[in-house]
Amino acid sequence: MPHIKLSNLQNINYPILQDGVKFKYEAVSEHESLIAVTIENKNFFLTKTFKKSSYLIKYEKSTRISPISYIIKALNSYHKVTNSELIFSNLNINMPHESLENSYLKDIEFFLKNNWNNNLDVLIEIGFGSGRHLLHQAKQNPNKLIIGIEIHKTSIEKVLKQLELQNITNVLILDFDARIFLELLQSQLASKIFVHFPVPWDKKAHRRVFSETFLNEALRVLKKDGTLELRTDSKEYFDYSLEIALTQNRANISIFKNQDIEISSKYEDRWKRFNKDIYDLTVKNCFESKNKENFTNFEFDFFVNTDNLEEKISSYSKNVEEFLLTFYKLYKIGTKDYLLKVTMGDFNMPQTKYIEIINNKAIYFDKFPIASSATIKAHNRIKEILS
Known part of the structure; x- marks a missing residue:
């Protein structure tokens, strides 16, 4: 992590420009400051902390x-x-190489753009692990776009190397929560969604990928006659998922036990050596879903009364089950403006955002939050509190 230690700093008047870098303001809290930086239309903060x-x-x-x-x-x-x-x-020390563009690994903003799939049919694999099944699908379907979603960094790195070594060009990798990702996709996008050997979370069922909400979103994202394929060695997970699937009135369901498929993962090979049962649940989508309406209104269309701002924030009750919202810290900008740090959105993948309150107008710093349903609810609650 690049950093410097300085002493005997001269006070500066913000905003100020130095060597093409604009320092817009300094937001001050009890223990640290945040310095707003703009360089070539990129915005970020530097933190300033006094130590000894x-x-x-x-x-x-x-x-x-x-x-x-x-x-x-x-x-x-x-x-x-x-x-x-x-x-x-430590600025002269060689930092880890960072590529401006990676032809395989993409961030979530990439998938929020229009027509990122170039009108290709899409297959989605959630939690690809070793990547055997993902690579197999890519080779078997050269004219389809394969999206692999994984949050385990080592698995991602290994698959990225294999994609490059094997010169596979029809795969995109995303390090993100699959449940939120499906919410953000357009309807009727994919022909198949694979969920092979997800973590069963027997003692923490709320952390499972498969849920009623997940299934509804998966069916919406699937084209008509598209399939969601769950493969697991956990009988408890299988029963749980089947029970959810049976509540649907818009899909047909197939189940298999110990079915051989074209390619098996390292995980599956291990369990087969111990004669452990493998369960398959396939849910077929029978309807065409309408497109979701994209939420883009993350504006604060009112003046914020800052006279009692700290009191409003501190009195907020966190007893909410549908979304996460925490007011983390309040910074002062000059004599009358503020910067508010919040954690918001989904419990499993919360977003940290900053809200500038300048001249009694609030705006998110740099970018709007990613518009999952939980984030939209959190934003609306912030509006209620600030208004």
Whole structure:
């Protein structure tokens, strides 16, 4: 992580420009400051923390940008603009290589763009693990686009290497919560969704991928006659999923026990050696779903009375089951403006966002939140509290 330690900083008047880096303002809290930075239309924060006799300056991780050279430039420019004494720097150390574009690994913003699939038929695999099944599907379906979703970093790295080594070009990888991802997709996009050997979470059922909400979203995303395929070695997970599937009136259901398929995972091979049963549940979508209406209104269309802002935030009750909302910290900008740090959205993948309140107008810093249903509910609650 690039960072510097400075002492004897001169006060600066914001906004100020140094070597193409704009420092817009400094938001101050009891223990740290956030410095708003703009460089080539990219916005992020540097954190400034006093430790012993010097200030530690580094980037704020939830606003991190790529490539890392932008962050290094901002740190160097801040050192210059404050005319400060440099106590320590690791900016000359070789940082991990970061690619501006990766032909396989994409972030969630990529999938929010229109026509990212180039009108190709889509197959989705959730939790691809070793990648055997994912790579097999890609080779068997060269004219389809395969999306692999995984949150285990080592699995992602291994599959990315295999994709490059085997010169497979019809795969996109996403490190994201699959449940939220399906919410964000357009209807009738995919012909198949695979969920092979998900973590059963026998003692924490709420963490399971498969749920009534997940199934409804999967069927919406599937084309007519498209299928959702669950494969598991957990009888408890299978029974749980089958019970959910049987509540549907818009799909037909097939079940198999110990069915051989064209390719098996390392995980499956291990269980077969121990003669463990494997269960398949296939849910076929029988209807054409209408497209979801995209939510884009993350605006605050009112003036915020900041006289009792801290009181409003501190009095908020967190006893809500449908979404997560935590007011993490309130910063002061100058004498009358504020910066509010919030954690919001889905419990399993919350988003950290900053809300600028300048001249009594509120706006999200840099980008709107990702519009999952839980995030929309959290945003509406923020509006209620600030209004």
